[in-house]
Amino acid sequence: MTKPVVAIVGRPNVGKSTIFNRIVGERISIVEDVPGVTRDRIYSSAEWLNTTFNIIDTGGIDIGDEPLLTQIRQQAEIAIDEADVIIFMTNGRDGVTAADEEVAKILYRSNKPVVLAVNKIDNPDMRENIYDFYTLGFGEPIPISGTHGLGIGDLLDAVVAHFPKREMKEYDADVIKFCLIGRPNVGKSSLVNAILGEERVIVSDIAGTTRDAIDTTFKRDGQEYVIIDTAGMRKRGKVYESTEKYSVLRALKAIERSDVVLVVINAEEGIIEQDKKIAGYAHEAGRGVVIVVNKWDAIEKDEKTMNEFEQKIRDHFQFLDYAPIVFVSAKTKQRLHKLLPVIQMVSENHAMRVQTNVLNEVLMDAVAMNPTPTHNGQRLKIYYMTQVAVKPPTFVVFVNDPELMHFSYERFLENRIRDTFGFEGTPIKIIARPRN
Ligand SMILES: Nc1nc2c(ncn2[C@@H]2O[C@H](COP(=O)(O)OP(=O)(O)OP(=O)(O)O)[C@@H](O)[C@H]2O)c(=O)[nH]1
Numbered sequence: 001m002t003k004p005v006v007a008i009v010g011r012p013n014v015g016k017s018t019i020f021n022r023i024v025g026e027r028i029s030i031v032e033d034v035p036g037v038t039r040d041r042i043y044s045s046a047e048w049l050n051t052t053f054n055i056i057d058t059g060g061i062d063i064g065d066e067p068l069l070t071q072i073r074q075q076a077e078i079a080i081d082e083a084d085v086i087i088f089m090t091n092g093r094d095g096v097t098a099a100d101e102e103v104a105k106i107l108y109r110s111n112k113p114v115v116l117a118v119n120k121i122d123n124p125d126m127r128e129n130i131y132d133f134y135t136l137g138f139g140e141p142i143p144i145s146g147t148h149g150l151g152i153g154d155l156l157d158a159v160v161a162h163f164p165k166r167e168m169k170e171y172d173a174d175v176i177k178f179c180l181i182g183r184p185n186v187g188k189s190s191l192v193n194a195i196l197g198e199e200r201v202i203v204s205d206i207a208g209t210t211r212d213a214i215d216t217t218f219k220r221d222g223q224e225y226v227i228i229d230t231a232g233m234r235k236r237g238k239v240y241e242s243t244e245k246y247s248v249l250r251a252l253k254a255i256e257r258s259d260v261v262l263v264v265i266n267a268e269e270g271i272i273e274q275d276k277k278i279a280g281y282a283h284e285a286g287r288g289v290v291i292v293v294n295k296w297d298a299i300e301k302d303e304k305t306m307n308e309f310e311q312k313i314r315d316h317f318q319f320l321d322y323a324p325i326v327f328v329s330a331k332t333k334q335r336l337h338k339l340l341p342v343i344q345m346v347s348e349n350h351a352m353r354v355q356t357n358v359l360n361e362v363l364m365d366a367v368a369m370n371p372t373p374t375h376n377g378q379r380l381k382i383y384y385m386t387q388v389a390v391k392p393p394t395f396v397v398f399v400n401d402p403e404l405m406h407f408s409y410e411r412f413l414e415n416r417i418r419d420t421f422g423f424e425g426t427p428i429k430i431i432a433r434p435r436n
C-alpha cells in the first residue's frame with residue numbers, strides 16, 4: 001500500500017523543522033536560529049495512532065538564489081504536487097504576515113486538504129494569538145509549540161483525519177516493482193527506453209498516488225514489471241525540479257514504492273561522491289539493489305577493464321557488497337538482456353523466507369565454527385534464530401544479552417546466512433533480542 005504523504009509549508013523560521021523532528025521522533029535535522037538553513041533530512045516516515053505516513057519538510061528544499069518570496073511559493077507548489085495533506089505552519093508570535101498570505105493564496109488554488117498550525121504558542125496565555133489566523137481561511141487554527149511539544153497530538157489527529165479513506169491501490173504482490181536512480185545524465189531515461197524497446201507499454205495512472213507519478217507496466221517472459229515513477233526521471237519545466245533536494249525527494253519516494261532499485265552509474269565519468277549518497281538511500285530503505293554501469297560502449301577497454309571497474313565499485317560502495325553489478329549500454333543495447341533476469345532474481349531474494357529449523361542448523365554450525373565473543377567476562381549466548389519478515393529478510397536472534405552481540409559477530413552470522421541461502425542483491429537485517 002502506498003503511504004499517505006504529508007508536507008509542511010510555511011515561511012522561514014516559523015518552526016517547520018522543529019515540528020518535523022517532533023513528528024518524526026528523532027532529532028534528524030539541524031535546527032538553527034538562522035532563517036533558510038539548509039538541512040539534510042527532508043523526507044522521513046512517521047507514525048501516529050498506528051497509521052504510518054511519509055512527511056516532507058519543504059523548508060529543507062533549497063531553491064537556490066531565488067528571492068525569498070519565490071522560494072516560499074515554490075515550496076508551497078512542491079507541497080501541492082507531492083502531498084496528500086498539507087500542514088500550513090505559521091508563527092503565533094508574529095501574527096499573520098504578508099508571506100503567510102502569499103502561501104495561503106497558493107494553497108487555495110489546490111484542492112488538497114490543508115491543516116493550519118500556529119506554532120510558538122508556548123503557554124496557555126498565548127492561545128488568544130491564534131484568532132488572527134482565522135483570516136487565512138483554512139478553518140480552525142491549531143495552536144502548537146514545537147519547543148515544548150504541545151498540541152502535536154491534536155495537529156496529527158487533524159492531519160490523519162484527512163487521509164484518503166480507501167486504501168490506495170498498488171500492484172499485485174507478484175508484480176516486480178523497480179525504479180532507476182542516479183545522477184543527472186547517467187542515462188536513466190535511455191535505459192528505460194532501451195528496456196522497453198518494442199514492448200507495448202501500458203502507462204498506468206494509479207489512483208491516489210501523486211498525479212505526476214507515472215508508472216510504466218510491461219510484461220516479459222510471463223513476468224509482469226512496473227517501472228516506478230518513470231516520469232520523475234524527465235525534466236518537467238518547473239524551476240524547483242532541477243534542484244538537487246527535489247530530485248532526492250523524488251528518488252526517495254520512488255525507492256519507497258519499489259522492490260528493487262537500480263543504482264545507475266556512468267562508466268564514462270566513473271564514481272563520484274554523489275553516486276555514493278544516492279546508493280546509500282537504496283541501502284537504507286532496505287530495498288533490493290542492482291548496480292548498473294551504463295555507457296559501457298563509450299569507454300576504451302581491454303580484458304581487465306571490467307574487473308578493475310568492478311573493484312572500484314566494491315571499494316566505494318562497501319555497504320552494497322551484496323548488490324550484483326551489470327555492465328550495459330543503453331545505446332548499443334549491449335548486455336541489456338541480462339538486466340531483467342537479474343532484477344527478477346534480486347526481487348525473489350528480497351522476498352525469500354527461510355525455514356526456522358534450517359536456519360538454526362546453520363546457526364549452530366556457525367557458532368561451533370566461530371565461538372561467540374565475550375565482554376567483561378560475560379559470553380554471548382545464542383539460543384535460536386527466526387526470520388520475522390521479508391522485504392528485506394529480517395532475522396531475530398534470541399540471546400542472553402543483546403549488548404554482547406558485537407557488530408563483527410553479527411556480520412559473521414550475516415555472511416554465514418548469505419553463504420548458505422544466497423540472498424544476492426538484498427540487504428538482510430539481524431536483530432538481537434533478549435530471551436525472556
Ligand atoms: N518559542 C518557540 N520557539 C520555537 C518553537 N518552535 C521553533 N522555535 C524556534 O524557531 C526557530 C526556527 O525554527 P526552525 O524549526 O528552524 O524553523 P523553520 O521554519 O524550519 O525555518 P527554515 O529553516 O528557515 O525554513 C528556532 O530558533 C527554533 O528553536 C516554539 O514552539 N516556540
Ligand SMILES: Nc1nc2c(ncn2[C@@H]2O[C@H](COP(=O)(O)OP(=O)(O)OP(=O)(O)O)[C@@H](O)[C@H]2O)c(=O)[nH]1
Nearest residue numbers: 184185186187188189190233294295298329330331
Ligand atoms: N554512449 C552512450 N551514451 C548514452 C548511453 N545512455 C545514455 N547516453 C547519453 O547520455 C545522455 C543522458 O541520457 P539520459 O537518458 O537523458 O540520462 P538521465 O539519467 O535520464 O538524465 P536526467 O534526465 O538528467 O536525470 C544522453 O545524451 C544519452 O544519449 C549509453 O549507453 N552510451
